[in-house]
């Protein structure tokens with residue numbers, strides 16, 4: 001910097017202050033043989049006559065790079081650095097670069113070991129020059145060029161520099177790492193200037209799908225070299241002497257000599273012409289004249305990942321720069337490499353195919369205008385398909401990672417995805433499949449099943465999927481052995497089922513973190529407080545059970561019961577994702593459903609439509625049927641009521657809290673009433689000395705069905721002006737009365753036109769409900785029968801009076 005001034009007095013003044021190492025450079029930029037520079041923090045460089053450029057050691061990482069930089073520009077951007085076979089040559093502190101007659105420039109480490117030398121043909125180097133063009137030149141006595149930095153470009157070209165046949169520019173790996181990156185600009189020997197992708201770490205150059213080509217490869221008039229001329233023009237000079245500009249119509253700042261210019265292949269693959277006003281100390285950035293390619297995200301190619309890594313999505317920002325992001329459910333393979341590949345958080349698993357409803361394992365996120373185009377990504381095309389079909393097709397196909405819908409075409413795509421982009425011009429939708437739960441938790445300490453606290457035993461094979469196949473195999477093997485032996489010893493009852501659950505074991509701490517210290521409390525459920533929380537990508541409901549552990553017996557029961565619940569997979573059941581069993585605490589982690597309870601939905605002011613209500617009723621029936629008959633161990637819910645039915649984002653009904661009543665009301669069976677359930681919904685056999693069967697749920701379902709039909713509570717405590725409508729205060733009685741008297745329209749109200757017009761179904765449903773609430777459990781149909789009655793596939797006969805003995809419930 002001292003040399004920026006041109007007056008010789010100041011020069012002399014500074015000369016006195018200079019360390020010995022820099023002596024040997026005159027103010028014409030000349031460096032005599034025998035001169036050297038040492039790598040220190042505050043060492044002086046060799047400057048060009050104008051002081052614009054400097055040659056010296058530049059600190060990089062914890063070492064030094066021999067480099068050339070703009071000395072007067074803030075941050076002193078490098079235009080060249082010593083680079084060999086894809087890697088910068090990093091010199092430790094104290095290294096020395098010397099100009100010798102025999103070898104030109106020689107770089108040695110502090111112990112005198114040679115790190116690099118310029119290969120000059122003869123051993124007669126006379127002097128070097130740091131030229132004002134930014135070129136460092138080693139010349140012979142008769143001024144022939146023996147070596148020059150312009151012949152060994154890294155990622156930048158300067159005015160007056162050319163790129164000859166086979167010349168290359170290399171992008172950096174990233175902003176801070178100067179190793180060879182993923183892009184290369186080469187002037188090929190066919191005369192074409194081409195911007196290609198590079199495979200790392202092999203450095204293989206993909207000829208396929210170049211980002212840019214100058215199209216100057218035609219034999220008779222092919223390109224000769226790439227020229228960056230003094231006036232700032234960048235062009236391929238052709239054999240006929242005419243230029244082929246890399247970018248036409250770009251406007252250079254004027255007057256050109258008042259600006260520094262450079263063209264750089266940036267680490268993100270964009271090749272740009274930058275300028276910076278000379279003499280300015282205020283401006284902190286470089287402006288762009290042009291940049292290529294026009295859209296780096298729009299690559300088409302059969303090989304390689306594209307501008308971003310595999311599975312990534314490339315977006316072009318306003319300055320034609322790519323930004324990369326992972327699709328939902330994916331994260332960066334290398335968290336420090338924003339431009340790198342993305343991996344699915346949980347790999348798709350075809351081993352679960354058939355055993356589990358895919359809808360239970362996976363969900364999709366929709367991204368607009370996103371595509372991974374090209375046949376290389378596609379394995380299936382379905383036509384004509386609409387949105388719903390396309391989404392479902394991917395969800396149910398364990399191979400499918402993403403489905404793209406455009407017009408009526410549905411493309412199924414597999415991993416890894418390449419050339420991903422978001423592009424406003426593409427008017428399609430991408431359905432990205434992701435695994436609902438973050439199942440990457442403590443997979444590695446699983447096989448260490450400890451007898452005292454059987455934490456690991458409920459976790460399954462699928463939790464292990466994050467690891468490689470080989471490790472999986474080994475772990476599963478070890479795990480199965482350990483698991484079976486323990487269960488054969490301790491819990492023979494569940495030996496055949498334990499392996500099929502997908503439950504994750506959480507620590508109390510993890511759940512405290514997930515729920516932000518048990519803060520957000522969407523509700524108090526039947527058996528405890530429910531907190532909202534976040535685990536990985538998913539929102540969860542964490543239920544803290546009221547009942548504390550009392551004895552070992554209960555603890556055993558807890559495990560057995562949780563194991564049974566964990567095996568249930570049905571679209572109309574709320575999924576149990578995991579649990580926590582620590583000291584006195586028992587917590588259950590469920591998927592979170594966003595649309596509240598059926599009670600809120602049914603009894604609020606605006607009535608849901610008849611169609612929605614019938615869908616909900618059928619869903620509940622289907623879920624109950626599953627619990628009673630289709631899952632491996634029969635589960636009697638015992639507490640069916642609208643508060644225990646939750647609605648997901650599509651308003652699908654999902655039964656919650658199943659399997660808990662047995663566990664949590666166990667001690668109540670010894671009490672006087674022994675009733676499990678809620679007033680208004682409990683079957684009469686609870687009050688009598690009768691065996692309790694699945695028919696208690698049928699009864700509760702019947703009451704619920706009436707509520708769904710009528711949109712009112714089964715027991716209404718009328719508070720309006722002391723006027724109690726005795727007839728209608730108990731829904732079950734009133735419904736039967738209306739049915740008998742043929743006034744069923746009264747049940748649904750005047751505003752429910754949809755239901756009125758669907759009178760046949762309405763009647764059938766009412767009769768079904770009345771069959772369900774028969775006092776005699778034997779008269780009640782099974783849930784299988786109920787679903788058939790609701791669907792209308794069996795005839796529904798006229799029900800008898802449900803309560804012939806008129807026992808008042810509650």
Ligand SMILES: *[C@@H]1O[C@H](CO)[C@@H](O)[C@H](O)[C@H]1NC(C)=O
Pocket residue numbers: 028029129130131132133160
């Ligand atoms: C710098 O390079 C230019 C172009 O090659 C040349 O004309 C000029 O003489 C050089 N300056 C020095 C000081 O060598």
Ligand SMILES: *[C@@H]1O[C@H](CO)[C@@H](O)[C@H](O)[C@H]1NC(C)=O
Pocket residue numbers: 061173176177178179
């Ligand atoms: C740059 O990246 C390469 C390849 O990943 C690595 O070997 C090297 O250590 C990195 N250098 C620095 C300075 O981080």
Ligand SMILES: *[C@@H]1O[C@H](CO)[C@@H](O)[C@H](O)[C@H]1NC(C)=O
Pocket residue numbers: 215216217218
């Ligand atoms: C070569 O020239 C022909 C005819 O002018 C043209 O069609 C073709 O695209 C050119 N090829 C390249 C690589 O420039």
Ligand SMILES: *[C@@H]1O[C@H](CO)[C@@H](O)[C@H](O)[C@H]1NC(C)=O
Pocket residue numbers: 229230231232233243
């Ligand atoms: C640079 O190239 C442009 C376009 O070919 C030309 O007009 C201009 O004269 C050139 N400048 C120099 C200094 O050669």
Ligand SMILES: *[C@@H]1O[C@H](CO)[C@@H](O)[C@H](O)[C@H]1NC(C)=O
Pocket residue numbers: 283284285286
């Ligand atoms: C560069 O600086 C100019 C002036 O300060 C500013 O207008 C411009 O937006 C900056 N460009 C970038 C890319 O930051």
Ligand SMILES: *[C@@H]1O[C@H](CO)[C@@H](O)[C@H](O)[C@H]1NC(C)=O
Pocket residue numbers: 317318319320321322323
């Ligand atoms: C575009 O992205 C680059 C790199 O992420 C960033 O430096 C630049 O500021 C962005 N430009 C705009 C206009 O957003």
Ligand SMILES: *[C@@H]1O[C@H](CO)[C@@H](O)[C@H](O)[C@H]1NC(C)=O
Pocket residue numbers: 329331345438439440441535536537
């Ligand atoms: C899954 O869990 C791990 C460990 O807790 C976490 O690092 C990761 O970010 C989670 N993944 C997602 C998608 O949230």
Ligand SMILES: *[C@@H]1O[C@H](CO)[C@@H](O)[C@H](O)[C@H]1NC(C)=O
Pocket residue numbers: 594595596648649650
């Ligand atoms: C129910 O879900 C839909 C779709 O996600 C949403 O728009 C609506 O606001 C939700 N309603 C409630 C009450 O949360």
